[in-house]
Amino acid sequence: MPSVRPNFFIVGAPKCGTTALYHALRQHPEIFLPGAEGPHRYWIEKEPLYFCDDLDIADWVRVSQLEDYLALFANAGDAKRIGEASALYLLSASAPRRIQEFAAEDVRILILLRPPVDWMRSWHHDCLTYAHETIGDFSEALAAEPDRAAGRRIPKTSGYPGCLHYRKAARFSDHVTRYFETFGRERVRVFLMEDLNRNPLGMVSDIFDFLDVSADFQPVIERRNDSKVLTRTHLWEFRLGRKLGSMQRAKQFLDRIPAQPLDWYRRAMLRLAPPLSDKRIDPNLRKRLVEEFRPEVERLSALLGRDLSHWNEVAPAPAA
Known part of the structure; x- marks a missing residue:
């Protein structure tokens, strides 16, 4: 029996509502999206990358072997639409071509976006949370981009060393253009995170129609954030596993520790973790970044045929 191949992809961007969309689409009876409930398999099945x-994504946070990738869709059954939701595909120059060469016919692409300045801050916060980033100050992390482009100041704990170039990653017009040119506009649909916030059922209904499945189905839509999927204990174990080289080694280590000392140890390690900042941006830095990205917002606005002038407002958008 030939292997089942996906025929739609949520390609990003991360921190733009892709997780909420993933969980909404999974509820549709004609759609299959792989996923695991356990914390340690959650990301790699949701986002195989x-x-x-x-x-330059580390193998321990992605599926790198074809056999393992195809196994994600083994239980798709007779689903009309079979997909996956790797939100970093949008930032990849090679992903559109590789997807086109591999995917089933009639492939569809879904993209979600938000204002680039807000996105950079949220992405930095997320990378910091999971130790992909170790520079807690957002301004300093931006200043480190030239060094990182040259291979310097890359955290040893980072599984996403190629995704710490925040400005380059936030130039969404370049990324969207690649998908338009590869698949044609008729097979690519771009939504904004604000669409999901304002009218989630309406947006999802449009997506169902785009995927050619029943648009009458109404899923339960919850705002989700992957940084909240794991508890603080799981997050600590996640970091420990990375330090030791595998989650299996972390589990073996933890199993040897009595419960009470383990709790004390967990609390101590959380205090020693890299300092996390909130998602706010210094007002002066925000103003400079908004001006820097104004031409990018104008390019994206023209590309999508949508008025995005409100993205150039200095006041921050709601945090997410």
Whole structure:
């Protein structure tokens, strides 16, 4: 029996509502999206990241073997739409071509976006949370981009060393153009996170129609954030596993520790973790970044045929 191949992809961007969309689409009876409930398999099945070799993503946070990738869709059954939701595909220069060469016919692409300045801050916060980033100050992390482009100041704990170039990653017009040129506009649909916030059922209904499945189905839509999927205990174990090289080694280590000392140890390690900042941006830095990205917002506005002038407002958008 031939292997089942996906015919739609949520390609990003991360921190733009892709997780909420993933969980909403999974509820549709005609749609299959792989996923695991356990915390340690959650990301790798939700976001296998198979097609973005150019981002230098570590093997322990992605599916790198074809056999393992195809196994994600083994239980798709007779689903009309079979997909996956690797939000970093949008940032990859090679992913569109690789997806096109591999995917089933009639492939569809879904993209969600938000204002680039807000996105950079949220992405930095997320990378910091999971130790992909170790520079807690957002301004300093931006200033480190030239060094990182040259291979310097890359955290040893980072699984996404190619995704710490915040400005480059936030130039959404370049990324969207690649998908338009590869698949044609008729097979790519771009939504904004604000669409999801204002009218989630309406947006999802449009997506169902785009995927050619029943648009009458109404899923339960919850705002989700992957940084909240794991508890603080799980987050600590996640970091420990990375330090030891695998989650299996972390589990073996933890199993040897009595419960009370383990709790004390967990609390101490959380205090020693890299300092996390909130998602606010210094007003002066925000003003400079908004001006810097004004031409990018104008390009994206023209590309999508949508008025995005409100993205150039200095006041921050709601945090997410």
